[in-house]
Amino acid sequence: MAIIDPRLDPDGAQGAPLWRRLAWMAGIWAASVVTLGVVAGVLRMWLW
Secondary structure, three states: OOOOOHHHOOOOHHHOOHHHHHHHHHHHHHHHHHHHHHHHHHHHHHHO
């Protein structure tokens, strides 16, 4: 229920500053781009 009612969230994730939420989003996006690049590189080396 903590996700539905922010008052019950002990970490206060709903009250996190916008810059922190955007930083997390950018970090996750960057990690996914790096992962896709590594997978593409491995496939390229393997298939070439």
